Amino acid sequence: MAYDYEKSIRPGKLPHIWCPGCGHGIVMKGLIRAMDTCELDRKNTAIVSGIGCASRLPGYLDACTLHTAHGRAAAFATGVKMAKPQMNVICVGGDGDGTAIGGNHFIHACRRNIDMTYVLMNNYIYGMTGGQFSPCTPTGDLASTTPYGNPDPIFDISKLAIGAGATFVARTTAAHPREIDKLIVKGIQHKGMAIIEVIDDCPTTYGRRNKFRSVIDMMKRLKTEAVSVKAAAKMTAEQLEGKFLTGVLFQDTEKPEYTVQYANVIKKAQGA
Amino acid sequence: MAKKVALLQGNEACAQGALYAGCKFFGGYPITPSTEVAEVLSVELPKVGGKFIQMEDEIAAMASVIGASLTGAKAITATSGPGVSLKQELIGYACIAEVPCVIINVMRGGPSTGMPTGPGQSDVMQAMWGTHGDHAAIALVPDSCQEIFSETVRAFNLAEKYRMPVQVLYDEIVGHMRERIEFPEPGELEVIDREAPSVSPEDYKPYDSTKGQVPPLAAFGSDYKYHVTGLNKADDGFPTTKASLVDAEERRQIDKVMDNIADIESYEEYLTEDADVVIWAYGSTSRSARYAVNELRKEGIKAGLFRPITLWPFPAKRTAELAEQAKAIVVAEMNLGQMVLEVERVAKGNCVVVHEGRVDGDPLNPGQIMDKVKEVL
Incomplete structure (x- = not known):
C-alpha cells in the first residue's frame, strides 16, 4: 500500500515550486515519514526555514510553520525552542541559506546544543536566484557567477557542525531516500542539536552547467560519491578520494542540552 | 500604603x-x-x-x-x-x-x-x-x-x-x-495581552481581518497550526502575488496604525496656550527645553514646549495646530535635522520652523535653545 503522505500535506498547497528532478521533494517525503515514525504531534511541532527553494518546504506541511528571512532559521527556531521547550523544533533549508548568510546562526545553534533537528539540503548552489555559487559549490565548478570556474574552497557542512559543537551529525543523499528518514528519526530522537545534511541535486541551475546531462546522471553521481561510514572503514585513503561519508558521522550524548541548562538557571534564580 | x-x-x-x-x-x-x-x-x-x-x-x-x-x-x-x-x-x-x-x-x-x-x-x-x-x-x-x-x-x-x-x-x-x-502597583498601569483567536483551529486564518484590523494571533504549540512568512501573503498566511490580496494586506497593516492614532498618540504640552514660540523637543532634549521655556518666560518671551511621547506615528494634527497659533517652532534635537522635516511638512508654512541641533556628544543645553528662540523671534 502506498504511504499516506497526504495527511501531512496542507490541502491545496501542492504542486510545490520545485523543478522536475529536484531532490527536495524526496527529502520532504523522508521528513514526513520520520515525523510519522516519531509520532510528532504537528500542533506541537514548529518547522522553521529561511529563504531559498528548500526553505519553501514548511509551507506544504501541516504544522506550525515559520518561513523566516534568509539565513535566519536557526535563530528564529532558537527563540521558539527557548520560549517553549516542550515543542519539537525542526529546521529545514539549503546550503547557501544555512552556511553563508546563516552561517553564524548555524554554528552558534550547534555550539549551544539546543534540541532541534536541522535538515540541511546541500545542492551545491543558490537555486532560487538562478544558480550562483554557494559555500558548497565544488572548487572549479561552473555557476552563473563563476563563469571561469569556482575559485572558492568549500565548506564541509558536517565537519563544520561537528566542529561547532552539534551533538548529532549525519549525512546522506537524495539518492538514498530510505536513509533520509532513518537519519532524521535518529536526529529527532537525539536530545540536542542534530544536523542531517542531505546531499541533494539541482539539475536546473547546477547540473546543466556542470555537464550532467540528466537527473539520472546526478543521482548516479550521488550514489558513486557516497560511501557509508561502515564501508569506508574498510577502504584506503586512496579509495576514498573524491568520496564523502554517509550515515551517522558523530554523536555525543554527554554534552548538556541548552534548554535543560537554562531550566537549571531558572532553578538557581528561583533559589531552589 | x-x-x-x-x-x-x-x-x-x-x-x-x-x-x-x-x-x-x-x-x-x-x-x-x-x-x-x-x-x-x-x-x-x-x-x-x-x-x-x-x-x-x-x-x-x-x-x-x-x-x-x-x-x-x-x-x-x-x-x-x-x-x-x-x-x-x-x-x-x-x-x-x-x-x-x-x-x-x-x-x-x-x-x-x-x-x-x-x-x-x-x-x-x-x-x-x-x-x-x-x-x-x-x-x-x-x-x-x-x-x-x-x-x-x-x-x-x-x-x-x-x-x-x-x-x-x-x-x-x-x-x-x-x-x-x-513602582506602580500591579493593576495601576494598564497591561494588555494579545487577543487569542475565538474561531476553531480548522477555521483559523492568521490574517483574517473580517472582524477587525488586527487579526488575533494564535500561539505556536497551542491547538492552532498555521503558516508564517515574510512574503506578501493572503489572509490565510500563505504567499500570494495576487495584486488585490497583496494590496489589501499592505494597506491594512498601515491603516491599523494610522486609523488609531488617537489611541496611540501621546504628548505633553507645557505653557503652549499663549506661546508665540513653541519648542518642539523630545527625550533628554525636552528637559533642556523645559528649562529654557521657564527662563524665557522670566524674560517676557512667551515660549512653550511641545513634547511628543509617541514620536511615530507623527503627532501631525497637534503640530499643525501649533504652527497656526505660534509665530515660530524651534525643533531641538540631538541630530542635524530629522524630525524638523516632519514639523516643516505639517506646518505648511504657517509659521517659521527652525532647527537647533548638535551631534558632538554633548547634550543640547538650555542656553543654546534660548539663543535660537531669540534669534527666530
Missing part, C-alpha cells in the same frame, strides 16, 4: 517596566549604552520563569524575539544604533508577519560605531523608515526614568494590541541617568 520607590537608571527602569508588562523573553546582544537592560533581565527573567538568551549577533537576537513571541511570550530586545541597523531586516519581518515585540534603542552618536558612550537622537527617522518596504511604525520617546518604565509598559501594550513591533527610543543621557522611581 507607601509605594515602593527606588533610585534607578533609565535602563534599569526599562527592564523593570518590561517585567511589569509581563515580559517573558529577552533576546539580545551586548551593546553600549543599552547593556544594563540585558543585565537586569538576565537576573530577573528566570526568577519569573522567563527566558533570557544572549544571541550570537543583533540579527539573531531579533529573530529569537520574533520566534519566542510566536509561542505567545511577550518578548523584548534592547540595543543601540549599530544594532538597530542590523535588526532592520527582521523589524520588517515582524511588521509584515505581524508579530508583537518591543525593541529598545538607547540612542548614541552615529553613523556607524559613532560615539558609543555619547548621547544622540539621530535614529528617529530610522525608527520610521529604517526597514525596507511600506509599513507603519510605532516609536515612543520617554524623557525620564519614570517615563521609561511606563512607556516600556505601553510599548508592550501597543505591540500586543496592534500586533506589531514597537520601538522605544531614548538617548544615552536618559538611559544612564539615575532618578527616583515610584
Whole structure:
C-alpha cells in the first residue's frame, strides 16, 4: 500500500515550486515519514526555514510553520525552542541559506546544543536566484557567477557542525531516500542539536552547467560519491578520494542540552 | 500604603517596566549604552520563569524575539544604533508577519560605531523608515526614568494590541541617568495581552481581518497550526502575488496604525496656550527645553514646549495646530535635522520652523535653545 503522505500535506498547497528532478521533494517525503515514525504531534511541532527553494518546504506541511528571512532559521527556531521547550523544533533549508548568510546562526545553534533537528539540503548552489555559487559549490565548478570556474574552497557542512559543537551529525543523499528518514528519526530522537545534511541535486541551475546531462546522471553521481561510514572503514585513503561519508558521522550524548541548562538557571534564580 | 520607590537608571527602569508588562523573553546582544537592560533581565527573567538568551549577533537576537513571541511570550530586545541597523531586516519581518515585540534603542552618536558612550537622537527617522518596504511604525520617546518604565509598559501594550513591533527610543543621557522611581502597583498601569483567536483551529486564518484590523494571533504549540512568512501573503498566511490580496494586506497593516492614532498618540504640552514660540523637543532634549521655556518666560518671551511621547506615528494634527497659533517652532534635537522635516511638512508654512541641533556628544543645553528662540523671534 502506498504511504499516506497526504495527511501531512496542507490541502491545496501542492504542486510545490520545485523543478522536475529536484531532490527536495524526496527529502520532504523522508521528513514526513520520520515525523510519522516519531509520532510528532504537528500542533506541537514548529518547522522553521529561511529563504531559498528548500526553505519553501514548511509551507506544504501541516504544522506550525515559520518561513523566516534568509539565513535566519536557526535563530528564529532558537527563540521558539527557548520560549517553549516542550515543542519539537525542526529546521529545514539549503546550503547557501544555512552556511553563508546563516552561517553564524548555524554554528552558534550547534555550539549551544539546543534540541532541534536541522535538515540541511546541500545542492551545491543558490537555486532560487538562478544558480550562483554557494559555500558548497565544488572548487572549479561552473555557476552563473563563476563563469571561469569556482575559485572558492568549500565548506564541509558536517565537519563544520561537528566542529561547532552539534551533538548529532549525519549525512546522506537524495539518492538514498530510505536513509533520509532513518537519519532524521535518529536526529529527532537525539536530545540536542542534530544536523542531517542531505546531499541533494539541482539539475536546473547546477547540473546543466556542470555537464550532467540528466537527473539520472546526478543521482548516479550521488550514489558513486557516497560511501557509508561502515564501508569506508574498510577502504584506503586512496579509495576514498573524491568520496564523502554517509550515515551517522558523530554523536555525543554527554554534552548538556541548552534548554535543560537554562531550566537549571531558572532553578538557581528561583533559589531552589 | 507607601509605594515602593527606588533610585534607578533609565535602563534599569526599562527592564523593570518590561517585567511589569509581563515580559517573558529577552533576546539580545551586548551593546553600549543599552547593556544594563540585558543585565537586569538576565537576573530577573528566570526568577519569573522567563527566558533570557544572549544571541550570537543583533540579527539573531531579533529573530529569537520574533520566534519566542510566536509561542505567545511577550518578548523584548534592547540595543543601540549599530544594532538597530542590523535588526532592520527582521523589524520588517515582524511588521509584515505581524508579530508583537518591543525593541529598545538607547540612542548614541552615529553613523556607524559613532560615539558609543555619547548621547544622540539621530535614529528617529530610522525608527520610521529604517526597514525596507511600506509599513507603519510605532516609536515612543520617554524623557525620564519614570517615563521609561511606563512607556516600556505601553510599548508592550501597543505591540500586543496592534500586533506589531514597537520601538522605544531614548538617548544615552536618559538611559544612564539615575532618578527616583515610584513602582506602580500591579493593576495601576494598564497591561494588555494579545487577543487569542475565538474561531476553531480548522477555521483559523492568521490574517483574517473580517472582524477587525488586527487579526488575533494564535500561539505556536497551542491547538492552532498555521503558516508564517515574510512574503506578501493572503489572509490565510500563505504567499500570494495576487495584486488585490497583496494590496489589501499592505494597506491594512498601515491603516491599523494610522486609523488609531488617537489611541496611540501621546504628548505633553507645557505653557503652549499663549506661546508665540513653541519648542518642539523630545527625550533628554525636552528637559533642556523645559528649562529654557521657564527662563524665557522670566524674560517676557512667551515660549512653550511641545513634547511628543509617541514620536511615530507623527503627532501631525497637534503640530499643525501649533504652527497656526505660534509665530515660530524651534525643533531641538540631538541630530542635524530629522524630525524638523516632519514639523516643516505639517506646518505648511504657517509659521517659521527652525532647527537647533548638535551631534558632538554633548547634550543640547538650555542656553543654546534660548539663543535660537531669540534669534527666530
